[in-house]
Amino acid sequence: MARRPSQSTWPDPQPEAEPLTCALCGRETPALTQHHLMPVLQGRRKGMKVQDLPTVGLCSACHGYVHSTFSGADLSGPYSTLEALNEHEGVTRFVKWVRKQPVTKGVKIK
Template identity: 35%
Template structure:
């Protein structure tokens, strides 16, 4: 069996020729060649559905999950406004806004999250 090919729908915002969507976290355009992903505002593990998703740059999505647990996202960060008000995300957004729209870099867990995982 081979890999399934990606088929573009007419209403797909990532389709070539469609206007570039804007990341609701950092307010930068998400070019078609850039890495992006769908973020479940309420994590699927906590009852989230596909309807409650937003398209983010991959680096923005990774930054959220590197800083917060699924439970914390579900409890207090289940909408874009709450995410944008969090001090850690504010610092990240200030930094990433200085980068090109298609910028991507590997994201590591924060020091606190790494320490918490070691204690498990």
Template identity: 65%
Template sequence: MARKTPNTWPEPLPAAEALTCALCQRETPTLTQHHLTPISRGRRQGIKVQDLPSVGLCAACHNYVHTTFSNSELAGFYGSLEALQEHEGVQKFVAWVKKQPIGKAVKVK
């Protein structure tokens, strides 16, 4: 017969609070920081990295933004979340990605 010993296992960690992607509005456990002004452009302007405007994006949206737009385009035309949301390609991607489960690996061409 086994001895009864006190439970020595650590308490389970609370579930991570879900974060919301600024672009697709999906809840995800982790977000990546997207700098609305690319870091390379901000440095040229003498702005410190921590002072650059940024938003939290899920990995799929962040990957899509950087695959679709060059740093020049991001700095010139898409330097705000609203400008990104107005782009037709981004709207199509967001409509599609909202239907995908958050854990699914999304390939961006």
């Protein structure tokens, strides 16, 4: 009697995921966080649904920097677009620095 090949209980190997790119610094990272260009609270006050608010994918370092630097009022007003964030002098300096850091390094934001 011939042996039947046994069914493997191991999951099929997953193809290597494409690295994601941060919209602010341009680094490739395995995971991104969604940044609401208009803060959720201000969007709700204007009668918008949360799922309708515009978002961009940012690495955790950039996302933390944006929220530690700008208030909700700033993010809903003059800095409600990616272009406006990129033009800010502090963001420009941070992005220039963070691009030199490996993605695996934990970046502390003051």
